[in-house]
Amino acid sequence: MPNLSPPPHTTLPDEIISDILSRLPVVSLCRFRCVSKSWRSLISHPHFITTHLNRSTNSKHERLILGNFFCNLYSVELDSSQFRHQSLAVHLDFAPDQNPSCCDEIGGSCDGLVLMLDVWFNYSLVNPSTRESRELPESPFTIEGKFFADYGLGYDSSIDDYKVVNISYHHRETESADNLVSVYALKTNSWRRIENSPYDHSHFEHQSGAFVCGALHWVASNGMDDVIVALGLADEKFRTVSSPALGCTVDQLCVLGGCLCVFVEQFYDPGCLDAWVMKEYGVRDSWTKFTVTCDNRYESWRPLSLSRTGQFLFNVEGYKLVLFDTQEKESKELMVHGRPAQFEAGTYVESLVSPTRLCY
């Protein structure tokens, strides 16, 4: 057993201690808040939280969050360099006052915060790593009568704040393309109305926005074609992003490995999906196509993650996780021990970003 204690007078300067701690998982940092008052304030300092977040984001170690509709949440470690075929789901136990509500769906994540919502579009923000959660107030700006919504969570670097967007619209059968858009900012804990979207969102109900390069993205219609619509979170203006040349409708839009991705079911072979990845944001020529071949035709599949070796991970029909290897052209189920039988799924990175503590 090597002697672990350094010689009595070796102490490290604060910046080195901070560097070392920024490499630790959140669970260790939560324990080390008990080391001393100065360690506790270092770990809660916004600068430290940002350094830790950047390291966590760069490591590309994503985690899966699984929810089982009763607000029972589970976390699964994913090694995104190459997915393993066996994993373990850890049940997330929250303190009673931090228990998440609104868990019918997982509506995206940003910097370790996960957006969750219920069927009435009530939202909550959860940090699964620190076991904190906050229920958002209801948006007073929704279209009258029964409505549907597109939504999303992102970060506005111009004001260093997290924003949730709600675009409410009527069911497509009403043939009204009206919508009403509101933005919630975490620091003010309130909703604000912004300009309406000039696009028709009703053709793709209930979309979770893909956050990349400071903007949330959804698929909507410009009256003739499906377009990728972006809402910049700093200027709060809608614009479009060039789509790949599809000649057919987009089934799903999401962000994987930091890139905007479009998934299309092949018309001539419904067992196959075309996955288009926009390798360089905003550059039309950078859309790159991968073909995902499935053994079965699934009713519902949601892309969750993309490994560096080209494996796509999908939530298939809400009860299994399937890995598709685009090079080997084979699919495998990802076995997760201890997971719920039916689940909603999303991905997040570990961070100390707090949905509840807004001032330091």
Place this chain on the structure above:
Amino acid sequence: MASSIENNNEKLTLKSSDGEEFLVEKHVALQSTLLQNMLDSDCSSADVIPLPKIDARTLALVLGYCKKHADASSSKQGELNSFDSEFLKDMDMGALFNLVLAANFMEIKGLLDIAAQKIADTIKDKPHQEVREIFHVENDYTPEEEAAVREENRWAFEGFP
């Protein structure tokens, strides 16, 4: 910079805090930004450069790291990675602390990185009481305060004393 490449075979002398002198090839010394800046600012290589904060044992380790990385600059990254992990493998906490301090002082980013990561990996699963001792941190909490912070983070203490 140009002169240092031309005079690749030149050597310089480093002196540790406990008085031991190390003759180092210039291209090896250039792994350290501190030494690089000194050489760039016309500091004569005939002089002995004192490193008053670094003892001989630590300096020997640092120079071993620098030599491997200077010589291997064109070789494969994988080989360097396995050298790095082997290099730190059985090092105790005291040696790691000295190494991280030396890398910080001499501005050797790669070494600072791996040593800090090794310390982080070693403490990550330790109880906070032990971490307090390793870092010589004075516990300024009253027992009540510490219990309250612990209660706030109760989930993180599962399986810990």
